[in-house]
Each structure stands twice: as structure tokens, then as C-alpha cells.
Amino acid sequence: xxxxxxxxxxxxxxxxxxxxxxxxxxxxxxxxxxxxxxxxxxxxxxxxxxxxxxxxxxxxxxxxxxxxxxxxxxxxxxxxxxxxxxxxxxxxxxxxxxxxxxxxxxxxxxxxxxxxxxxxxxxxxxxxxxxxxxxxxxxxxxxxxxxxxxxxxxxxxxxxxxxxxxxxxxxxxxxxxxxxxxxxxxxxxxxxxxxxxxxxxxxxxxxxxxxxxxxxxxxxxxxxxxxxxx
Amino acid sequence: xxxxxxxxxxxxxxxxxxxxxxxxxxxxxxxxxxxxxxxxxxxxxxxxxxxxxxx
Numbered sequence: 001x002x003x004x005x006x007x008x009x010x011x012x013x014x015x016x017x018x019x020x021x022x023x024x025x026x027x028x029x030x031x032x033x034x035x036x037x038x039x040x041x042x043x044x045x046x047x048x049x050x051x052x053x054x055x056x057x058x059x060x061x062x063x064x065x066x067x068x069x070x071x072x073x074x075x076x077x078x079x080x081x082x083x084x085x086x087x088x089x090x091x092x093x094x095x096x097x098x099x100x101x102x103x104x105x106x107x108x109x110x111x112x113x114x115x116x117x118x119x120x121x122x123x124x125x126x127x128x129x130x131x132x133x134x135x136x137x138x139x140x141x142x143x144x145x146x147x148x149x150x151x152x153x154x155x156x157x158x159x160x161x162x163x164x165x166x167x168x169x170x171x172x173x174x175x176x177x178x179x180x181x182x183x184x185x186x187x188x189x190x191x192x193x194x195x196x197x198x199x200x201x202x203x204x205x206x207x208x209x210x211x212x213x214x215x216x217x218x219x220x221x222x223x224x225x226x227x228x229x230x
Numbered sequence: 231x232x233x234x235x236x237x238x239x240x241x242x243x244x245x246x247x248x249x250x251x252x253x254x255x256x257x258x259x260x261x262x263x264x265x266x267x268x269x270x271x272x273x274x275x276x277x278x279x280x281x282x283x284x285x
Contacts, residue, residue, distance in 0.1 A: 001282070006257050015257045018278040019270040022259045026284025049256030058261040066263050067279055078281035084270040086277065109276055117275035120258055164272055 001077055001096050003046075008099035014106050016120040018081075022047050023064045027056035051120070081109050089113060122157040126165045129155075133172050142176050143212040149173050173216060180209050180218030184225065191229055203229060 005011055030045040034053065047054040064070045069080045069088040079097065081090040089109055097105070110117075133148035149172035155165035183205050190202035206229055209222040260266040270277045 001280070012255065012257055015278065017275060019266045019273065019275050020257050020259050021263060021266045021277060021279045022282065023279060024282040024284075026282075028284055047257075047259050051256055051258035052260075054259045054261050059259070062263055064263075064281075070279075073281050076281045076283050080279040080281075082270075082277040082279065084274050084276060086267055086270070089276065106278070113276065115274060115276060118273040120273075123269070123273055124258075158274070160272065160274060 005097060005099045005102055006047075011099040011103055014103045017110060017117050018106060021062065021067070022054065022059045023062050023067070023070075024059040027060045029056055031055070051124070079105075081105070083113060084115070084117075116158070118157050118161045122155070122161055126152060126155045126161065126168070130165075130168045130172070137172070137175065142179060143214075146173065146176050146213065146216070149176070176213065177216040177218050180213040180216055180222070183209050184218055184221055187225065187229070 024047070029047075031042045032045045032048060034041045034043050034048060034050060036050075036053075041048075041053050042055070043049070043053050044056045044059060047059055064073075067080065068082060068086055069091050072091055072093065073080075074093045077096045078093040079090070079095075079102075080088065080092075083089055090105070129148055129151050133145050133152075136142075136145035136148060149169045152165040152169035152172075155162055187202045187206045187209075190198040190205070193199065193202075206222055206225055209218055210226060213219045213222070260269060266277055269275070
């Protein structure tokens, strides 16, 4: 299945309506390199690809005991399908499946359970934007981070997906605002000093907040402070 | 200019198929069970667990 069913293009498309977990005892698959932006990731030769950065260690060490129905697996290959809460829907032990056979099962389960999953592409896009924003935040490039977090507001898809993206955005913007507020506290301290160099530094930091933290609460506060600190 | 920098930001972090072998798109396997369960709840998607072993 690993070398015939899973690489099948129709199966790959069908699998995007599912969350996929490989429990594979064995680590002799070798590795390959996948380039993601500027980063190169070393992944399992069998299960790694642009949508999956799984290593042999990952698929070998998944705690199968936590997975509902795992105790009933008597032979491999085995297949378990669970609903989004983790409740068992289908269990088939010992039997490989062709791509078309597995697609048929996938389609039937979706139809019977009346599920309309958020497409993988939408989920991955939102995750990618969040990761980009986080990276910029870590680099201290707050203007870029804020722009990226704000992009999450444009996430398309079902209500649950939009709500999740908005919660990521709110969380990220709050983090940026906290940095800006901290900088403004420093401005107040420096401005209260008698030293000319401190006052100069205060003005510089205030300008930074005003320029880079648009339109967060700290930006509005910086705008007010600029009237006083000249 | 603003749009260009945002595009650059996304391109710098998004998977780039053209930089790999060209046949690198595949099944999105999750690395852990916890990750799978969390994603399933968010996406309202069923979970497919596949058991295998070497040999």
C-alpha cells in the first residue's frame, strides 16, 4: 500500500477530506530532503512529502494505545476510521487495499456520516500564514508580523475555520500589542529622566511604535503620547 | 509595495514544489495522534488510521 495505494493521485485527493495517521513499526525506510521555503527538512522516504514532514521516528513512535480501536488490530495492514471526536466508525484488520478500494471506503464513510470537512488546503493556508506571522514576530519584525496576522481575517471556508483563524489572529495581535505597550512603558521611563540622551531614545522608541504597530491599542496610545513628547 | 512584501512573506514560508523533485505532493500524514485529533476537530474531518509494519 505504501508504494502503490498512497502515491496514487486520486487517492491523495480523496485523503484530503481526512486526517491521516500512519502507525508503522519499522524505521528502515531511509530519508529524503524536502525543501520548505528556505528550510530543508529530512523526512521518511515513504511517508514524507510536501504535505507531510513525518519522520521514521514519528510513524514508529505514535502511541497506538491512545487510538480508539487499536486494541482490536490483529494483523497488518489494518484500517481504522474514526469520527472527528475520535469515535470508531469502521475497523478492518489484515488486508491491503487498492487506491480505488480505499477511495470507495472513504467516500462511503463521508456520505454515511454526513460530514463536510474543511478542505486541507484551506487549513494549511491558514496554518502557513500563522507560521509566517510567528516567524516575523520571533525576528522582531512586528510590522510584517501584524500584516500577516491580519491576513488571517480573510480566511475562507466554514464558520469553524474562520473562527479558528480569527482566534489565531487575535492571539497574535495581542502578543504584538503587549510588545508595543512594553516599549511605551520604556518611553515613559526614559522621558522622565533628566538626561538628554534618554529623552532622545524615548522619542526614537515612540516613533518605532507609531510606525510599526498600526492600528493596535499601543499605536493609538503612541499617537496620544506623541502630542506630549516632542 | 505592501502587497509585494506580503507575497514575499508567503513565498518564503510556503511549501515550494518547484524546489523539490516535482512529485513530492502526497498524503498529509500527521506526526502525532494528538495533532491528528486536534486537526480532526478543527476541520470536522474523519480520521484515517493505517497500520503497517516492515517486511
